Amino acid sequence: MNSSKEELLKVLETIAPFIHRTPVLTSKLIDEMAGCEIQFKCENFQKMGAFKMRGAMYAISKLSEDQKNAGVVTHSSGNFAQALSLAAKSLNVPAYIVMPESAPEVKKAAVRTYGGKITECPSTLQDREATANRIMKEKGASFIHPSNDMNVILGQGTAATELLLDHPELQIIVCPVGGGGLIAGTAISTHVLLQDCLCIGAEPMEADDAWRSLKSGKIESNASVLTIADGLKTMLGDVNFPIIRDHVSEIIRVSEQEIIAAMRLIWERMKIVVEASSAVALAAIIQQKDKFRNKKVGLIISGGNVDLTNLPF
Amino acid sequence: MNSSKEELLKVLETIAPFIHRTPVLTSKLIDEMAGCEIQFKCENFQKMGAFKMRGAMYAISKLSEDQKNAGVVTHSSGNFAQALSLAAKSLNVPAYIVMPESAPEVKKAAVRTYGGKITECPSTLQDREATANRIMKEKGASFIHPSNDMNVILGQGTAATELLLDHPELQIIVCPVGGGGLIAGTAISTHVLLQDCLCIGAEPMEADDAWRSLKSGKIESNASVLTIADGLKTMLGDVNFPIIRDHVSEIIRVSEQEIIAAMRLIWERMKIVVEASSAVALAAIIQQKDKFRNKKVGLIISGGNVDLTNLPF
Known part of the structure; x- marks a missing residue:
């Protein structure tokens, strides 16, 4: 630091x-x-x-224009999924959110309201990571971790x-x-x-x-x-x-x-x-x-x- | 007006x-x-x-010094009882609050916290008015109505x-x-x-x-x-x-x-x-x-x- x-x-x-x-x-x-x-x-x-809006906003703003065009991806069932969706929306960046199938409907609805594109998967960490990896490859999207990322x-x-x-x-x-x-x-x-x-x-x-x-x-x-x-x-x-x-x-x-x-x-x-x-x-x-x-x-x-x-x- | x-x-x-x-x-x-x-x-x-703090404060502040020394009285089981108690306290004026015996203990406790002196009475309007009148006579206190008083x-x-x-x-x-x-x-x-x-x-x-x-x-x-x-x-x-x-x-x-x-x-x-x-x-x-x-x-x-x-x- x-x-x-x-x-x-x-x-x-x-x-x-x-x-x-x-x-x-x-x-x-x-x-x-x-x-x-x-x-x-x-x-x-x-x-x-x-507060999660702050980290999501800064992490996205540090991406290159090409990266922004390709979008961001994260796996979260909580506030960070909403934060990344809203932050991405305000910069016109696509946001792909990996959520467990078991996540409450109200949380999925909140992510959709903020413009996030949800991909559902089984709720194990392995499944979530695999799904996020697949989206990174398919879309060229940048993965943004909810808490273990220096810009966040x-x-x-x-x-x-x-x-x-x-x-x-x-x-x-x-x-x-x-x-x-x-x-x-x-x-x-x-x-x-x-x-x-x-x-x-x-x-x-x-x-x-x-x-x-x-x-x-x-x-x-x-x-x-x-x-x-x-x-x-x-x-x-x-x-x-x-x-x-x-x-x-x-x-x-x-x-x-x-x-x-x-x-x-x-x-x-x-x-x-x-x-x-x-x-x-x-x-x-x-x-x-x-x-x-x-x-x-x-x-x-x-x-x-x-x-x-x-x-x- | x-x-x-x-x-x-x-x-x-x-x-x-x-x-x-x-x-x-x-x-x-x-x-x-x-x-x-x-x-x-x-x-x-x-x-x-x-908001009741505002009316209570203004009504008390319009009293003469003698009236302030004698104190204020109201009958209320709600916010105005607490407001008058706190407003009176901040001007060092005694506040006598007539409350129905049936009022929740938590409301009585709140009035006491703000320094109001509670007199309990049966819960009919007649009883409450009679009790307030008695305190006005005994203490020389000024009656302040929660809502039907021009200064309030x-x-x-x-x-x-x-x-x-x-x-x-x-x-x-x-x-x-x-x-x-x-x-x-x-x-x-x-x-x-x-x-x-x-x-x-x-x-x-x-x-x-x-x-x-x-x-x-x-x-x-x-x-x-x-x-x-x-x-x-x-x-x-x-x-x-x-x-x-x-x-x-x-x-x-x-x-x-x-x-x-x-x-x-x-x-x-x-x-x-x-x-x-x-x-x-x-x-x-x-x-x-x-x-x-x-x-x-x-x-x-x-x-x-x-x-x-x-x-x-």
Whole structure:
């Protein structure tokens, strides 16, 4: 990682016309409960409802014109499929999305709404990779990984870049850890823009692969992922892991009850809809009060795409 | 009603230090669905989560010093009880809140959190009025009605004042109709600040007293109030009715299904938590597409205090 401030500003400038500069909110009551001052960077208000729009946008914008004409492909059943579809659409690039046959119809419909072309396949990782490979060959499309791609990582980091430019007083920045794209991008932005600011990750106890990876020094996987934070079930990759290892000072693990309580607190007090994965970061701050006491803290609200018919409260 | 622009600005200036200037949000997708351009004035982000903070604040600020020392009293089991408690607290004024014994414990707790002193009584209107009268005599406290008080009305109107100052291009402003305080204040602000802008009310079919009142020319009541929009069950009063009659161009009635669909749309697409009463206004716009087509519309989101354990979806 050899980024400079100029490079990070250039990344932001590249995608700025296509994304929202999301608002930063505060809550006096949550600050009182947590014992610190939190700036919430609200990516739930981002286009398609999550930070993933940033990474998808930057990765596509870095392709050559020929590559853009041939299109992009990814396999994802979640937010990144929608993000890549919408980002591609705004640059007039074809987007091929490999989704498991078993993916919920509502997610397929969302991808189609954003203009993505879906190819269904059996739900194993092998099948998904094989299908994506076939499309790469047939269409000449460029594969874009949801989290283990340096341009995706730099794009995701622009949420932190915006937050740190607005709030250079921050002492700690906290964000959830899933596949590692957001936390790696956040760590780069923090390290480059504000060297004295710590970058801390937050992870469900039930999918603590990143916590174990930092401990063992190699990428660990999850035997089971029984967490409500469904954006955080995936494991790290070889591109983002070294960045996380070098620039994330620690990962805090939280229980499912702590996640649900933090999610409810945000909904009730801040009146915003956030997904469980976002609540993981607040849960970590509330659990580790002593660590954050009286600190100026930045928190990345990763997104707000939830199934309202299936809430945990 | 003989307000001038200067007077309305003075009202806003008086309460501005004690309230939030709430954000105005937009949604491209909702605009496409509705066929018009909507500016959402988000009082769900107001202090204590609803516009009622504005009216309570202004009514208290208009009292003499002696009156402030003696305190204020109201009977309410809803948002106004919390609003008056918090507004009184910020001016160091005692607030006596008469609540029915049957009110949910969570609402009593919220009033206490904001510093209100609760007196419980049987739940009939007679009992509540008698209890409030007793407190007025014993404490010398001033009674402040939640919606039928000219200063409360002027205070509620500041949401529209802010919206119209920011968006002088608006052609129609829509807000929900409950006890009549918000719509009367909105009508005054609209009439004074932007004479060519229409003010339209939105009301549940199941509590359509205001619609019938405008038709009959006198204040009508509801035989039943089987609506999810629990802030809109109350009837108009003799102070706000003449204002509504003279300056609200029409009231649109919506079904319970339309309210729930609009509420879900706001939550899912705008990622904000709004109460059912607020969704009534969007439901009206969607129902009457022809009336609003291509218009620049302002919509007052009244509040975001909902019971997350009892949602309609």
